[in-house]
Amino acid sequence: MPTIAYHDFADYLNRATAAEWPAVTLVCGEEMLCKKAFDGVLDRLLPEAQRTMALERFDGGEDNLAGVLSSLNTYALLTSSKVVVLQDARLFYSAKAQQALREKMTQAARSGEMKKASRPFLNLLALCGLTFDDLKTATARRKVVDDEAGEAPPWLVQLIDYCRENSLRIPDKKDDADLLKTAMQKGFPDGHRLVITTDFVDRRKALFKAIDETGLVVDCAVPKGETRADRMAQDQVMQTAIAEALHPAEKRMAGDARQRLIQWTGFDLRTLSGNLEKLINFVGDRQTITDADVTAVLQRTRKDPIFEFTSAIADKDLSASLFYLHSLLEEGMHPLQLLAAAANQIRRLLLARDFVERDQGRTWNDKMSFPQFKGAAFKAVQADDAAFASLIDGWAATLNPPAEGKKRKSTATSDLVLAKNPKSPFPVFQTLKKASRFSLPALKAAMVDLSVTDRRMKSTGQNPRTLLEAFLLRFCR
CATH class of the missing domain: 3.40.50.300 (P-loop containing nucleotide triphosphate hydrolases)
Known part of the structure; x- marks a missing residue:
């Protein structure tokens, strides 16, 4: 069947x-x-x-x-x-499930929901063949969780204590x-x-x-990614969940209220269900739930993906950049993680802007549509990536030649190419569009600024949050 x-x-x-x-x-x-x-x-x-x-x-x-x-x-x-x-x-678990279990565990633990985090945590330990005591060593711990500034995140100790206090055991690895x-x-x-x-x-x-x-x-299953298709699938599921909750209560929800509810909740069906129940009870006999009802009853609980932060940076949107910075810091993300995310985004913009400068309008211009881009322009980007990868391999072979009679493996340069996935040209199109808002000197200066910010974060007593805010103010102005 x-x-x-x-x-x-x-x-x-x-x-x-x-x-x-x-x-x-x-x-x-x-x-x-x-x-x-x-x-x-x-x-x-x-x-x-x-x-x-x-x-x-x-x-x-x-x-x-x-x-x-x-x-x-x-x-x-x-x-x-x-x-x-x-x-x-x-x-039905396999090694492929480990990343999904990590994400599920981390999200719940950061929110203080240790009961919810315990099951994926224990299953992850079973898959990795680890015990609670093994997590005292950084090598073993990295299989389960990312350290923050070289130390285990504070919630990990709380999660282990919760499991021990409730006599929760690690399943047998069979x-x-x-x-x-x-x-x-x-x-x-x-x-x-x-x-x-x-x-x-x-x-x-x-x-x-x-x-x-x-x-x-x-x-x-519902896709958890941040692509347009993934977001559309998530939105469809949430719209269905809203309709299923409103119908038996004989309620309606205004369009702006529905939009704010989804924006504040994010893709979290359990929280969405609880929020809908609160709203239905709040309006009483009134049939329509309004945007004013949502703002009066609910608080923003959405866990923002780091993608939102880096996208706001690429858009030079100061207000949104600061908003997501504060939101992610409050969720427990380490300042150095946010700094690294900003550096990766600006590095991609720098690569894109460099391509635009060298292309000189032969294949790319910022007025072209996506269907136009998928032709000669995208092929030019792929050819440029291949030429750069060949250059890197040549440098590597000169500095570290292979043993006689053996071929040297191609050097991985995925962080230094624009078209990481040749089957997905749209992200490249978007990056080139956004890179057109910046000059090459401005992006180079931003990378230097990030390096200075990184050094200050690690070697001075300055507040990391203030340092990140100052960088965003300079970059997005």
Whole structure:
């Protein structure tokens, strides 16, 4: 059976009956969407009255798969139907999941939500084969979290203490995927169903392919990136969540109120749900929620991506640059991280402006449209990148020639090229557009200014926040 996307799942629920439901269902992706999809599955498979006798839940981080399979093969009292649930399963994790687990853990821990951060933290430790004590060494710690100024972030100690105080253990590092796959091939008693929930899946795993082929996969994943397509997908999910919350309460929301709610919340469905509940209660009998209601009841809780900060710098938008600087610092981001992000952005602008100067209007001009850019101009950028990479390789070969009879590997120069991804020309187009607002001397001076700011941050007692603010004032003026 093909994978069903979350936005198509309601239609599937309306058509499918419990009798024809597959033996194994996997619900994966965004936490709040998974919960809604899981509730829909359970409502279809098992009436409320039967759940005391015919529903058994297992925790993927605490319980072993042998117990899950034993329950599946044990008949329920007084009913032929039975549903066994394996929540927060780790069966589909791989090394690919590590970065996503780090992000989920860090975001929750920085917000003080240690309970929410504990599960991805423990799963990450299991994947890396580490213990709490291993995190005392910087080498092991780097597999789990980024140090701040050479030290572990303050919240890491709090997170470890929370896990120890609540007797939360690191799951065993073992892969039960083959065990479940074999059990699926043998089959389960008629009327017995297994429902699995998880946040991350590696679709290359044989177990995932087996469930996708013979069972049902409900895909609740939402892209977390900052591309236009990712943001549109996130916005669609949030708009749907708002509509689902307002409809049963018979409320409407003004367009500007809806826009501010999304802007203040960011892509956080749990917070969005709580904010909507507050607004519905606040307006009482009134049908329409206004922008004034949002500003009166809510506070801005959105966790700003560093992309917003660097984009404001490239736009020379002083107000936005300062806003995101303060927001990111308050979220716990280290000043040196923000300084490095600013340096990377200005370095890219410098590369772009240098290309514009040397191109002299032959292929590029700042009035051209994106479709025009994708032709000769983008090919010129790629050729320029290739020439520069060849130059760097030549320098490296001269300074460090390869051993006789061996070829030298090409030097990685990804931070010194404009078209990092040849299949994605739009970011390059945007960078060239923004670089046209600056002169080459101004960008060179900004890199020198950043170097001075970096030295002052590390060698003087000056406030890092003040130093960053001063740099932005000079650069964006």
